[in-house]
Amino acid sequence: MMLWKKKRKNTIGCTKKLSEICTLRLHEPLSKHCTMHIGGPAEAMAFPETIDEFIAVVDYCQRSNYAYRVVGNGSNIIFDDAGFAGVVIKTSKMKHISFINDHQVYVEAGMSNQAFILQCHERNMGGLEYLYSVPGTVGGAIFMNAGRGKEHNLFIGQKVLSVDIWDGQTRRTLSARDCEFDNRQSVFHHHRDWIILGVLLVMKKISPEEGKELIRERMEFVNANQHRMLPNCGTVFRSGFHQTLFPQLPLRVGHIVTPNNNANWILNEGGALACQAMQLVEMIEEEHKKNNLPVPVREIEFIPTA
Structure with missing residues (x-):
């Protein structure tokens, strides 16, 4: 996630150009886009479907000195009651997935954790079932280095081979070491202008039946212990x-x-x-x-x- 603030420009001119790049909604209630169901309207909300569209939206906002905010599923954020005076860019439509071989997979940041895990099961891949209960995106999981908890020593960062990012000027690739993963932390907490585009992960071999049972166990635990x-x-x-x-x-x-x-x-x-x-x-x-x-x-x- 990131926030970019500069001097405001003409809203009508900005939104007209953005609508030529991707789907755009004006005065979109932000309460519909975070799990707390809180927040006033965004001046505009963009829904890029590809990484190229996403970069084009961010680049235009930067060049136009227009405030913008990137969000995934909105599971760790609370928007202001007055909304957001700028463009909120939602990555949920950026969910392309590529299976490189029988243990490596590349997934874009906007895919939900649940959809990602289930698609991996269809290819006999697993290892991240504990994230099935997290109502966020893969990009959000990388940002937070989401996991089961320090006491279990299970974090998504352990599966990462590389992460593609937009650093505000160029697209580049970070190694797992570059990401500086720690308990619920990553390098992205210190570089808020870096945006996660996609990630290459190494998975373990697992049958769909095994995966389904691990999900069942996880959700049973979560439903008994979380609200x-x-x-x-x-x-x-x-x-x-x-x-x-x-x-x-x-x-x-x-x-x-x-x-x-x-x-x-x-x-x-x-x-x-x-x-x-x-x-x-x-x-x-x-x-x-x-x-x-x-x-x-x-x-x-x-x-x-x-």
């Missing part, structure tokens, strides 16, 4: 969070509430606002400060209007 019935953005903090500071749950601000047993998870009961989510997250952070503990590192990101 997925209401709109949410998953884990709020990726590190430094102390559950013991919150013996009295749930916490609530307006229509944003935590579950009864986990203050590192926030839910939208319906009609919630970004400002309510921000207030609750800041309350949790303040409780850490009061107890002389470092502020936990956020996994979610609040995206301002501009």
Whole structure:
């Protein structure tokens, strides 16, 4: 993901040109494009279907000094209640996949984790079934180095051979070492102007039946331990969070509430606002400060209007 801000240009002129590159929607409600179901309208939302279209959209926004934001499935973000004053570029239609051989696969960043895993099973490939429960894209999983958790030592970065990126000027390829994968971290956290285009992964041989059973086990665990019935953005903090500071749950601000047993998870009961989510997250952070503990590192990101 990335945000580019510069001086504003004429909206009508920009959107006319962008609509010639790819599908474009004006005043698109951003609540429809994030798992928290929060956010006002984007001035424009672009849906490139190929990497070439994507690069053309980004290049035009840069040359036109127009604010833009790249998103995948929106599972770790909360848009502002006023929306976004610029172009939101959604990668969900960039989902081409190529099976190089019986253990290597190249996939574009916009494919969902679920679709990717199921297509791999059709070719007797597996090894990332623990990501089936993550409601994001492959690009998002690479950005976060998504996995099952530090205690299990299972992360997508372990499967990466290389990652294709757009660095703001050129398309280039990074090795797995270049990506600096760590627990829920990667080099992309430090280079927000780098955009993940696609990734080459090495998979293990697995039968479709084995894969289906691993998915069943994962979803059984998730449904028993996570709160997925209401709109949410998953884990709020990726590190430094102390559950013991919150013996009295749930916490609530307006229509944003935590579950009864986990203050590192926030839910939208319906009609919630970004400002309510921000207030609750800041309350949790303040409780850490009061107890002389470092502020936990956020996994979610609040995206301002501009």
